[in-house]
Amino acid sequence: MKTNEQLNTTSTIVEIFKTNVGSQQLANKIVNDLNQLYPDYIINFDLEDCDKVLRIESDNSIHISRIIDYGNSNNIQIELIDY
Template sequence: MKVNPYVNTTSTAVEIFKTNVTHNQLANKIIADLNQLYPNYNINFDLEDCDKVLRIESDNSIHISRIIDYGNSNNVQIELIDY
């Protein structure tokens, strides 16, 4: 079997969370906190979305329960969106 050397075989994990974050200041704090805990994650918010989406991308696995626990510890609703 031939292998195409131009095909990217690495997989990326992506998880989408619904939050109750409404202000950029809080979103930036959460991003900074999570980047301290998980420096390999690419983290961003879409506060314009009705679900105030927190999106996390990683080349490795994403610790979903730890992200939700972070929210609970900081009085922020973070809930995994099943897609």
């Protein structure tokens, strides 16, 4: 008897943000702060990129406006990159 295999339909959401973060120390602080607020997110920086990219990955939703608000309240530019 032939059966259909079920596919794993879990999709990952990734959002990319442009920042003005200039040091690894500040990037580490931001990652730690955001991990406290959103423990399910996978968060990292690419400070070598010209946009000082903040990358957030989640299996659920990503609260874009809350990420931007975090930046605003900490005097950090965090702007969603449309791709």
